[in-house]
Amino acid sequence: MPIDAILFDKDGTLFDFANTWGGFGRSVLEKLSGGDPERVAVLGQAIGFDPVTEEYSRDSVVIAGTVDEITEALIPYFPDMARDELTDVLITESATAPQAPAVPLIPFLDGLRKAGLKLGVATNDGEVPALQHLASVGIRDHFDFVAGYDSGHGFKPGPGQLIAFASHVGVDPSRVAMVGDSLHDLQAGRAAGMTTIGVLTGLAPAEALAPMADVVLPDIGHIPAWLDAN
Incomplete structure (x- = not known):
């Protein structure tokens, strides 16, 4: 898909x-x-x-x-x-914790949006700190949807946030990719019927993510090339 x-x-x-x-x-x-x-x-x-x-x-x-x-x-x-x-x-x-971007986020997200992709964030952090973290590095407006554990959709590994995103942007879950660094992220993606992409900028090793991931990448910066190839 x-x-x-x-x-x-x-x-x-x-x-x-x-x-x-x-x-x-x-x-x-x-x-x-x-x-x-x-x-x-x-x-x-x-x-x-x-x-x-x-x-x-x-x-x-x-x-x-x-x-x-x-x-x-x-x-x-x-x-x-x-x-x-x-x-x-x-x-x-x-x-107020200073955030360390995994890759230069503004050009990365600009590229995805120019490709016509809808973008969202689903975190088990609270919605307010999540919005502050995104704003602190200038990327809040790059996302069509942001949900925390307290936004009313449940939290991962449940699929509620993911289904809410798909509904919000009008895209069938089968045409959505869930990207995360933990099994909670990937389990939520599988439960929602989405493609699952694991990344290694968290603490979980590739072998822990692989059983739940369609692909494991070093970081989110590798996503555009993977999409092009697939």
């Missing part, structure tokens, strides 16, 4: 995961712990993050989880803090 629309995950796909969220993880845990190194280490272990190396484990809840799921992992360590308060801290801090 020809591809008429592309839906991108955000973290690890449009933006390089390690270069964006490594330093952020340490800074937000230091803020939550009042700078206590031992408490930072404990909180890091709860979310699969090493604050010394600034690296996430491959099963870290931060990689593909929602803010609510990250809150769920951390809230036992904050008995005097309301769940909503902790969630608000995480959302506020993440919204």
Whole structure:
């Protein structure tokens, strides 16, 4: 099937995961712990993050989880803090995190739009921080659709966001490609009946993505050549 629309995950796909969220993880845990190194280490272990190396484990809840799921992992360590308060801290801090584009995004997205493709973003991040991240690198207006876990369509690996995008742009799901760096992204794509493209700018290796991907590429910059060849 020809591809008429592309839906991108955000973290690890449009933006390089390690270069964006490594330093952020340490800074937000230091803020939550009042700078206590031992408490930072404990909180890091709860979310699969090493604050010394600034690296996430491959099963870290931060990689593909929602803010609510990250809150769920951390809230036992904050008995005097309301769940909503902790969630608000995480959302506020993440919204201002500097983003590291996986490729030069403006020319890349300009090229896709000039080719007539409809574009969207489906992320398990919140919608507000997602919009801020896109705007911070000048690409908000390149997308026809942006959905977070809290936009009313559910979250990945469920297909709700993906079906909503296809409906919004008027393209049959079979003519949409879902692009992501995690199994959650690709499982959602398969459930929606879309072509699935894995990329290696997250933390998952190619062999982990391959069973759910129609193709695994080094990064999103390889998509135009792959589309041309297929």
